[in-house]
Amino acid sequence: EFLEFSRKQGNDLMTARPEFSFPGLKAGDQWCLCVLRWKEAFDHGCAPKVDLNATSIVALEFVDLLDLRKNSV
Numbered sequence: 001e002f003l004e005f006s007r008k009q010g011n012d013l014m015t016a017r018p019e020f021s022f023p024g025l026k027a028g029d030q031w032c033l034c035v036l037r038w039k040e041a042f043d044h045g046c047a048p049k050v051d052l053n054a055t056s057i058v059a060l061e062f063v064d065l066l067d068l069r070k071n072s073v
Contacts, residue, residue: 002041002048003027009040035059042067049073 016024
């Protein structure tokens, strides 16, 4: 759901880009995501799961910890 949302927003993460050594993503892949893109997806009801151990404390300047916890793996 998030990958399709991201594509519709102009950020196609599913298509492989060999020139950048990017294989493309599929549902279930783990990928680093900026907090503002995550919040945008969250606000639209399609945020991906979050690995809290890999999430910067700075993210809390933009999103609520409870929202991250509810969406954690």
